[in-house]
Amino acid sequence: MADRVTCSFCGQLTCGGLRIYGEVICAACEERLARLEVEDEDYEQWLACLRTLWTKWLNEN
Ligand SMILES: [Zn+2]
Secondary structure: OOOEEEOOOOOOEEEOOEEEOOEEEOHHHHHHHHHOOOOOOOHHHHHHHHHHHHHHHHHHO
16 A cells, blocks of 8 residues: 655645655656646746755755
């Protein structure tokens, strides 16, 4: 049985999901990120989320 964890991007509860350095990205967000284009309206929002995570990871290393 997989743990129910909260996605670091959308905040939805997800089972399993992609784990990167303790952060969880649900399947929906992973798919969205894979299709993200610079001209997308929400591109900046996604980028801001990623920057937040990156900063966290860099600080932990
Ligand atoms: Zn998500």
